[in-house]
Amino acid sequence: MDPNAAAPPEAVAPVDAAINAHAEEVIEVLIDAPPEAPVQHGSSAQKALRIPEIVLLIGSYLPLFQHRFEAGRFRFVDIWDPKPLLRAGAVCSLWHNVLTPVLWQTFDLAIMDKKIPLDVLARNIEHVRNLSLLDTKHKKHAALWNALAKHRHIDRLEIHDAVFPVKKLIGPKTHTLAHLKLSGNCTRMHPFLLIFVERQVHLKSLELTRFKFTASDWKRIITKKPHLRKLVIGQQCDFLDFKSFDEEDVMKEEDKKEDKKVVVKKVANSKQALDSMAMDVDKTPPTGSGIGSKRKSDDDSIDTRVVVKRRRKNRASLVNTPLPNAKDFGVLPITHLVLLDNRLLRPFQQAILEASPHLEQLEICYSQKANGGKVAALVRDNCRKIRRLTLRSTRQPWTLAMIDDMPLSVEELILYTGQLDLQMTAAIKERADTLKRLALDFGQGTKGKRRLACILTILRECTELREFSYHNHAEDKVFKAMMFKKQWNLPNLRKLILHGVSPRSKYGGIPQVPTPDGWRQGYGGQKDHCCSARSFEDVRKLGKSTKSPLFDVALLDHVKDLANLSEVVVTEAIYRKQLN
Known part of the structure; x- marks a missing residue:
């Protein structure tokens, strides 16, 4: 079949129902253009599409996944429906060869596992560009892991729950992944998975959810990625070495404990005094001599020294806690930062913002016991190129402080409140x-x-x-x-x-x-x-x-x-x- 020949009407008929009006207008204009017309240098005719490109355009408009609502479970689910593409691919061999890569471009294991045999997937694995893995029984998918051993063609990878043989996917020292999304099980990242992330030097987007990190883990993940532009830290992320305690709350708790000790001590002293008075009334010291008040002041001074000593000890423990340092990260190339977990406290926010001077888009949510004025000052002082600011908060003081002190460069303001x-x-x-x-x-x-x-x-x-x-x-x-x-x-x-x-x-x-x-x-x-x-x-x-x-x-x-x-x-x- 001549690839430059016009498509017959009966070939286009099976897919007319699935193409919207805009696509039909574009295709009609492209088909009406004579293929024999001379190509002029620098004109739009030089970029005229031929039959394979037109078929590929048709395939891009055909739906592959449908978003349906399950009334029984009251939730939305994605359904894989390849019928429109399969019907279009049955027109002729040319359409089949062009639309086959479109059919396998996205593979979601959670949706397509029961519909596609693994041997069929293994034969078409080179067409997969967007791969999402969600599997808790990876041993039965040995053929799948063997097929994915050479995965340099994959552009977008989503790994959920980290339940798969990462060691088989590590492969060479460098990879060509552009987008990576990881979701753990609220524990530290697996050592093999950490190596896998560290070797993704061509990443443009990185999203992390439900992981625990140490300072060394975080440094290995975030550094040596010159092309990284978007960083998303999702829900339930915990930084073990970055924990910061509210000093005032610590002092209040210690003061309460010390007050209880003082009360118990005073009650014991009063009982001893009553017993001594009952046993020997004649030896009772004269009143008005100031001895009782002096003894009371001595007890208070001792209690105060104990509280101060305990506070100094708490301050020392807080200072000795290894907090993040922006110098350890260097200058990060990210321009889009998303902080969705409300447990990301100010020390980590300060470290990541100080290391991101090129930030243009920031999405941040209210964090526990956060001061909106201090967070806004960090953003204003370190990220002066911010163009879009997204705030997620139901706390009016925090949101108001962030809006008041946001940088003058902000042109787009998005509020989820x-x-x-x-x-x-x-x-x-x-x-x-x-x-x-x-x-x-x-x-x-x-x-x-x-x-x-x-x-x-x-x-x-x-x-x-x-x-x-x-x-x-x-x-x-x-x-x-x-x-x-x-x-x-x-x-x-x-x-x-x-x-x-x-x-x-x-x-x-x-x-x-x-x-x-x-x-x-x-x-x-x-x-x-x-x-x-x-x-x-x-x-x-x-x-x-x-x-x-x-x-x-x-x-x-x-x-x-x-x-x-x-x-x-x-x-x-x-x-x-x-x-x-």
């Missing part, structure tokens, strides 16, 4: 001249008229915003009453994202109306699991007669005067402004 008061609103409005993107995520809360009033003031004063995102399950009537009563002063806004504002299902009794003139509606998929969504088939079958809920129409009418606004996303519905 449960509250927005007047103080936080004022702190955000102080950065009105520099903020280009603002995202507020309040989860599944349904109440918040005061919160919406604060958001309205932000949208009227932060005139430089180019993108605004909001996630909350407030009723559409409340949202319209609070947010549409005044015009938004956003002349530079280009993208508006609202999630969970109103129900989306057309079967919920919501009136459906045609899409307003000047806008084209599309389907962007379900972004949040907590938000209901219309199915892709419902939107596709409507075609040009796509209907929109009344809330969407009211929103588009409210923002019609924003000249630069080109895209509005309401849960899963995407409205793009049509060009004149």
Whole structure:
């Protein structure tokens, strides 16, 4: 078959149902281009796609994994569904040869273990680029481990629970992995796994979850990786040598113990005094001579010396604790840092921030007994190139301090919080001249008229915003009453994202109306699991007669005067402004 010949209509028919409108338009334009046309130097015709590239483009639009909801277990699961690709590959040998690598590009052992025989996987292992391993019975997969011994072609690797023969995967001294995700079982990293991570000198992204590290382990993991750009420290990560105790709490506990000892000692002295008085009344010392008060002051001074001695001992133990030092890490090349565990205390935060002067994106959550002002000072003094700051916290003082003292270079602020008061609103409005993107995520809360009033003031004063995102399950009537009563002063806004504002299902009794003139509606998929969504088939079958809920129409009418606004996303519905 000539690879430059036009594809017959009967060959394209089996996959038409799975390709969206945008892909069809691109393919039609590419097919209509005559392959015999002379290629001009420097023109777009030089990059014209041929049949294999067109088939590969079709395969990229075909779904391979589906995100489904299990009502029995009340959870979302990923289902491997290769039927669209298999049907497309059955058209001819050319389509089969082109789409086979696409079919095996991603392999998730937890999803595909029961559907794919190991001998079939071994024959196609060279096509795997993204590999996820989750297996507790690795002995039965000896053929799989033997096939993975030569895994230099794998670009992204996910290893969960560290239950697999790492020694077989160590291989050469250097590897070409670009993305690595590790999840342990809340213990120290296996020595072979540590060697495996240490040899990944070409890593661009590293994610660690549920591990315990020592100072030497952490140094071996993080250093000698010149291409590392993203570092994620997930939940349940513990740094054994980096533990820091709150000195005041230690002193309070010791003071309580010493107070108890003093009380017991005083009670014993009083009993001895009563016994001596009962046995020999005549030998009782005269009152008013000052002897009793002197004895009391001596006891107090002894107790004070004991407490001070104990405090000095505690301070010495804290000082002798081997804390991390930024000089041991050198200058890390990372530009994106994510700290998701709330047990990452200030000593470790200080060490990692001092070693990351090139940081551009920081995502940090509230840590136990943390001082937001001190953490913000560390970020401001050591990371002056930060462009995006993401805060995860339900503690208002910590969040407020981080917003107040964040670097002036921050252009994108993303807040995952449960509250927005007047103080936080004022702190955000102080950065009105520099903020280009603002995202507020309040989860599944349904109440918040005061919160919406604060958001309205932000949208009227932060005139430089180019993108605004909001996630909350407030009723559409409340949202319209609070947010549409005044015009938004956003002349530079280009993208508006609202999630969970109103129900989306057309079967919920919501009136459906045609899409307003000047806008084209599309389907962007379900972004949040907590938000209901219309199915892709419902939107596709409507075609040009796509209907929109009344809330969407009211929103588009409210923002019609924003000249630069080109895209509005309401849960899963995407409205793009049509060009004149």
